Every structure is written in structure tokens, then in C-alpha cells.
Amino acid sequence: VGKSKLDDAQLDALEDALIMSDLGPRAAARIRARLADERFERDADERAIMEVVAREIAEILRPVAKPLDVVAFPRPQVILVIGVNGSGKTTTIAKLAHLFQEQDYSVMLAAGDTFRAAAIGQLGVWANRLNIPLIKGPEGGDPASIVFDAVKAATDQGTDALIVDTAGRLQNKRELMDELSKIRRVLGRLNPEAPHDVVLVLDATNGQNALSQIEIFKEVAGVSGLIMTKLDGTARGGVLVAAAEQYGLPIHAIGVGEKIDDLRPFNPDLLARVIAGIA
């Protein structure tokens, strides 16, 4: 059988499928345009077409796959975790701490969210379960002073990784964003290299707003990498495709549940298949 190009109806269908995966209309149109030039077997079914789509997407995602490694010298490696409200920061911190423990690193946590009700208690429960130290202050206290104490404690104790929790904040809140840059500055006071990583936690159920989150958090807090949570539902995280194209920030891992070991390395080929709906 000969080869032919896809017809408009087929291209429309694949573009719609990509939009439903949160790729956004423009990135979806770009993938459509690439596919429009490809020649397929005449009897190519939808799955065969989506296999090719997945290949295109994987190519975009592959360069940004990069695990979060503990490499800082001198220790500790300071990891600041930020993001909008409810995205999964605190849970992801617990998962990361667990991952590092499994790699035989010592870990300390800092309760930088002094604002949300019982946020300190929430992180405290995780720290207890993992049996790792938590540096905390009073509810309503100044997060900057807590993170300063934490860097000092982790440095004194020779801890390998210090992970800093922060209160959720929407990226359009000027004052709260300023507070974040202040936390960042204070982290660097005892160790100019700190924070070594600034991880933005994105919720997969968020749509195109994630791009605005990346843009503004990057500008204000110097985001160095991304983790996307809640990929265990039906949200597919297609916004990462546009994010990879526009910002090229490393993607460290994905969250696939509420439990301590529900953190997975970021596998670009797998996510591409999820986005294309054939995983």
C-alpha cells in the first residue's frame, strides 16, 4: 500500500485530542502542522497516528528530563520548593526526602509555611514518619528567620540535603512574591550557593495557567526545575510540552499519588504517550 498525508478530519481529531491533554491551542497547532507534512500508510489507524504524535512530543520533552541529584559541595544542598496554593509542595517534599533517604543521604526539612492553618503540623507528620529533623518556628512567624536557622542547623550537622517548604502563593500576588525573593536571599546568607535548587511544583490539573506560573515564579524566584504532581488522575500534563519549548527548564520528577513513594522519575517517552493518549 502507498503512503499518503492525513486528511483535515484526521488532523482536526489529533489536534483536539492534544488540546484535551492541555497542550494548549498553539502548541497543539504546531504539532498538527508537523504531522501534516508526514506521510502515513494508507490504512494507518488512530493509534498508529498517535504513536507518531508521541514520538514528536517525546523529542521535545527528552532534553528537559533531569533528575534532582544531591551534588552540592560544601553540604548541604538547599532545595527551595515553591508554587501556587495546593499544588502539592508539602507532599512532594516528603516524597523527595524519602527518595534521598533511600539513596542514603541525610535530609532535613524546614517549615517555611507559617501561614496556612496546620501547615507546620502537616510537614511535622511527614518528618515524624520519615524520622528526619524538622526546623520550625511559631505559626504566623517569619519564614525568613526559620529558613536561616535551618541552613545553619543543616550546615552544622553536615546534612546532605535541606528541603525548604513554603506557603502556597498565586503568582500575581506581588507582596507574597516579594516575600519569596526575600526567603531566597536569606537562604544565601550563610552559603552563597544556596538555594542550589528552586523547584516549582505544578499541579497537572491546572491548565494553561501553568505557563504563567512558570514565567512569573522563574522571574521572581529563579526557578531551576519543575515537578508535576497529580498525574495519577485523568489530567495529562500536556502543558509541559509548551513549557519545554518556551522555557526549557529541567523536569525532575512527577507525582502519581498521595503516598510517600508516589514520586517517579520524569520519563519523557512515557509522558509523551500519556499525552498522546496511548500509554
Added chain:
Amino acid sequence: MFDSLSDRLGGVFDKLRGRGALKEQDVRDAMREVRIALLEADVALPVVRRFIDQVTEKAIGQSVLRSVTPGQQVVKIVNDALIEMLGGEEGQGGQAAELDLNAAPPVVIMMVGLQGSGKTTSTAKIARLLREKQGKKVLMASLDVNRPAAQEQLRVLGEQVGVATLPIIAGQQPTEIATRAMQSARLQAVDVLMLDTAGRLHVDQQLMDEMKAVAAIATPRETLLVVDSLTGQDAVNVAQSFSGEVDLTGVVLTRMDGDARGGAALSMRAVTGKPIKFAGTGEKMEALEVFHPSRVANRILGM
């Protein structure tokens, strides 16, 4: 770069208004741009599709294209359709949908939704409103035994807003807590009992069954789906699955204080068929607004 939906639509509208005569193709081109603007604002694709089809059909009608101010008329058609999408259709007249508390006390309000959508915060905000604005005696109970310190979170918020919370008993399951909350509410002659539930994914059948079991015990008068206004295309799946499992009576849209372009607000009504009853506009306990479709439409559309 992240213009608001109103800026984006405004650009399309200016082009339409700027021309004297309009051909069918001009309308179709404009609708293509409206489609992109809506999708970038995270309006659900099926809703966008229906919207564009309906608006296009009306707008290319002969009476519109042949009128003296065709551009103006097309703009009006688009605007009216957007307001209708938000729940501002006739009859309701763009008015807010009130909580229905017409039942024998304790009237139960159950809050459900995905993880992190804002249930616990909204529970306390609504309780505060009922207490302060309507003088109701309210009790709140957290049925969240999954998330660390979830019950503690509601307790702290209860103290902030001066609303009682059910004492925490470690180890109890959600259905047991619901039963205890009902007893407690009856004994204390509570007007409204608010049940905050754990976040759950709509694909997690075990947790969905648990939610149904709680609903069977508490027979809520209101079951509110709490949805993050930053939600993307997944909104359709979430809305359909939750409404397939319990009888939703309304929606609470949280984080309306963000820079989202209002997509979830625009599609939630259409995909749930239920009115949006409240909008969360911040983390503080006062940051809750009764949802007025026409006002929100004006804000989203910049009118």
C-alpha cells in the same frame, strides 16, 4: 504575554467593529480567534466547540450581516453567549444562586472535590458566612483521614472564624465521623452541619464509594463541588465523574484571585449543569463572594 481574556477578545472585537460591511468569512475568521482565546483561557473544549458553533450560526444570519452595524451586532452575540455560559441565562437573570437550607435541621452541606482544590478553606469560609450573615449555628467536621493534619487544619480555621468543630478522635473512619457529626449536631441543635471531605481523584473508585457512603448517612441538602479556577481541560472529566457519583447541587470556584483567564468559571456551569454558588478570592476567611454570573462576566470580559 498573559493578556486577560477580555484583552484578547477586545482585539478581535475591535477588528470586527472597525469594518463597515462583514462577509461570512470575516465572521468565521473572527470566531477562529475567539476559539483560540477561549482555549488559552482553559475553557473546556466541548464547551468551546458548542459555543463557537452556536455563535457562528447566529452571527452569519442574514439580518446580522445586512444590518447597519454588523460588527457591533456580532460582538453583542458573543458577549450575550458568554454571559449565558456563566449561568446568566434568562429566568435566572444573571442572579446569584443561593444556598438551599430549606430542610429540617441539621441541614447538611457536604464539600467534595479533587485534592488541594480548596475544600477545607471553603468549608470554613462558608461556615463563617452562615454564622455572621445569617446568624446560623454551625458545626464543622473534617472527614479527611488521609492527608496529614487535615482535621487539625479545619480545627484551626474553626477557631479563626468562631465556628465549632467536631472533636477529633484518632483512628475513626469517615463514615463513623459522619455518624458522630450527625448525632452531635442533633444534640447541640445545630442549624447547619458542614462536612469537609478528603480530596479524591474521580478515578479512585474506593474513595468515590466512601463519599457515597457518607452521603447516604448524612443526606446532604447541598453537595458542593469545589473546583480550582486554574483547572484545565480535566474539568470536564472531574465534573462528569463527581456528578455521576453524587447529586451535586452547586460549585465553589476557588482561587478566583489568580490571573487565570476565567476558563473554568466559563465552563463549569456548562459541564456540571449546576450553578456556581461561591467564588473563593483569597486565602483569608473573608475572601468568599457569592457568585453573580453577570458581574463575573463583566469582570472576565472587562466590561
